Amino acid sequence: FAYTxxxxxxxxxxxxxxxxxxxxxxxxxISSTAQLGPRAIWIWLHLLQFCLSNxxxxxxxxxxxxxxxxxxxxxxxxxxxxxxxxxxxxxxxSVSAYYGxxxxxxxxxxxxxxxxxxxxxxxxxxxxxxxxxxxxAFNAGATYVACGGxxxxxxxxxxxxxxxxxxxxxxxxxxxxxxxxxxxETGRRTxx
Numbered sequence: 001f002a003y004t005x006x007x008x009x010x011x012x013x014x015x016x017x018x019x020x021x022x023x024x025x026x027x028x029x030i031s032s033t034a035q036l037g038p039r040a041i042w043i044w045l046h047l048l049q050f051c052l053s054n055x056x057x058x059x060x061x062x063x064x065x066x067x068x069x070x071x072x073x074x075x076x077x078x079x080x081x082x083x084x085x086x087x088x089x090x091x092x093x094s095v096s097a098y099y100g101x102x103x104x105x106x107x108x109x110x111x112x113x114x115x116x117x118x119x120x121x122x123x124x125x126x127x128x129x130x131x132x133x134x135x136x137a138f139n140a141g142a143t144y145v146a147c148g149g150x151x152x153x154x155x156x157x158x159x160x161x162x163x164x165x166x167x168x169x170x171x172x173x174x175x176x177x178x179x180x181x182x183x184x185e186t187g188r189r190t191x192x
Contacts, residue, residue, distance in 0.1 A: 004075045008051040009044065011066060016047050016138060023164065024142025038099055038146035043138065045092050046108050050134070052085035053116040096141065104141030111137060131172045136161055 009017065020043050021036075028035060055062055055071055056078050063072040070076045089109055096105030114120045115130035139161045 004070045005048060007068070007070045007073075007075065008055060008081075009047050011069075012047055012051060016135075017043055020135075020138045020142045023139050024145065027139070027143045027161070028147060029144070030147045035146045039142050042095060042099060042101070042145045043142055045088065045095060046105065046138065046141065049085060049088040049092050050108070050112045050116075052081050052088065053112050054121075056082045056085060057116050096145075099145045100147070101141040101145050104137045104144070107137035108134060108141070128168075128170075128172050132168045135164060135168045139164055 017040075021040055024039050024043070025031070025036065055069055059071040059078060062069045067073060071078055071081060092105050093102065093109070096102045111130050111134045115127065115134070120126040120130050143161070
């Protein structure tokens, strides 16, 4: 079962998990190796929540683009994955409240809902906005997770988060080149 969960996030490790882990570590107001574990867990749980939501809604696209993912590969049913997705919402919010980054978790939950369940991923501009908000929330959570009571944002960290969100807003459509066949099948209107 753990391997199945890992497969949900596998294709996003290089685009979200590792870059966010590095960003959060570099931008954190307090730099400590003790934060690395909580930071990695926080990022991965939120990434899993997003991936479950996304992959439950488009198994036919994944069957074309990424047939090794758990749902098209038959490792888990859409119904079980959907229940896990909603259970993870509460787990993510609880973990975030414990680590003092509830706002970032709420932003990710709302962004995931807008992107996936409300269908804002179907048109490139709202999709880009949702992605930029998502990356900003991932970065904010990763930056401030488990830093205790001394989480005063540094101007440099905030500027880096804003700049990163703007880069994502204006360039995220480049990743659509690899998924154009699946996008056409599902009627998604992407830039490429």
